[in-house]
Amino acid sequence: MQANIFAKRRRDSLVFFSLLIVLTVGSVLITQYDVVKGFTSSIKAIAWGLSNFYPTPESFKKLPDMLIKLRETVLMSIAATNIAAIFALFMALSGSRTTRINSAFSIISRGIASLFRNIPLVAWAMVLMLAFSQSPLTGYLALFCGSFGFLTRAFMETIDEVGSNAVEALQATGAGYFHIVFQAVLPSSMPQMISWLLYMIETNIRDATLVGMLTGTGIGFSFELYYTGLNYHAASLVVLLIVITVLVIESLSNWIRRVIL
Template sequence: MLGNFFLRKRMNFLAYFGLLIIIAFVAGVITEYDPVKGFTSIPKAIVWGFTNFYPNVESFEKLPDILQKIRETLLVSVAATVTGGAFAFLFAIFGAHTTRFNVFLGVISRGIAIVFRNIDFSAWAMILLFSFGQNVMTGYFALFFGSFGFLTRAFMETIDEVSGGPVEALKATGAGYFSIVFKSVVPSTMPQMISWVLFAIETNIRQATLVGILTGTGIGFAFDLYYKSLNYHAASLVVVVIVIVILLIEWLSNYVRRVIL
């Protein structure tokens, strides 16, 4: 019996692996991708990067403008994440199994969260371009909607995992709905929710670069402008600044997580 189980597991693995190989082959044929040419071009790309894509003395003249753009990106990312988290908390309260007071409202809340979570930031940016054009508001709302969907789902799972026991205990004592939420759910889940918000800020700063290319704002627009004007040295300086900022934000968020968790 045990031998048949492991044999069946191996056969399933080989079947799925073979299916993936077939899918990859068909995709390569359709897209006319040449894997040999792709691998052989890697050394050329590395050589080009070291000879062209690096900051030089002249590129540092653009540093004040780059720092202004990265500041704009940081502020928009933080604002969109925090406001998205506030709305996500309300929808999570209504949609979590532990705290929902109406099944229909809970299903609606979860449905809205699923829709917003499964639409990518770049898709939101392109959709909103028709309404707001290329400006900061387009990038803000794109990050806001993406953050709202992600954080709503994360907050729902946090509430259901962390608050189950205390909520049941308060219900048994006859506590009211708002007492349960503010005396049990909020205190017990707030550290995890803050951790999720910090993670979303890190993600949004990365996503804001791509969103900025589409919306013509922030650090993404600066990179796109320098790259398209063939100013590769300034474009590489933009990449260096983005990497440094992301590492600093990640270090800061990890420190805060260690303190609150």
């Protein structure tokens, strides 16, 4: 019996990797991608980066201005994520199978969440830029829309995973909708929701750099100015600041997760 199971697993693995190889080779042939040139270009790019893309004492003179832009980016990301989480929570409660008011609200909520989640953040930034031009508000709204869709979906799945025993017990005692939500659903799902919120904050701080390049705000716009101005040393310092910030935020998020989970 076990021999048949192992043989089936080996056969399935062989089929999977064969399909993967066929798809890879087919993609290379269709796109006419030069694999050898790609590897050699990567080596040349690394060599260029090591010789040109690094901070210098002169670039550190621009550090105060960079820190101001970095603070703007971080605060905008946190604000957009937290406000989006509030709206996402209400939308998730109306869309979850555990807490939905009726099936119509659930379908509408899930449809809205899917719509917002499947539109890329860059697309949100470009569409909103047509209405609000290049401004911090455009970057904020782009991050808000992307966060809203993702968190609504994540919160729905978290609520759906809550055990129905506590909900059914409260319903049997005649508890109302809000008592069930605040006494059974939210206490059980809140730790996982906070984990999703922290993950979204980390993601938005990284994505805010790209959004800033499009909307002309924050640290992303500073990077674009330095890079297009051929000031590669200052641009590399911007990248270094972003990496350090993301690592600090990630460490802080992991610490909070260990405390609440």
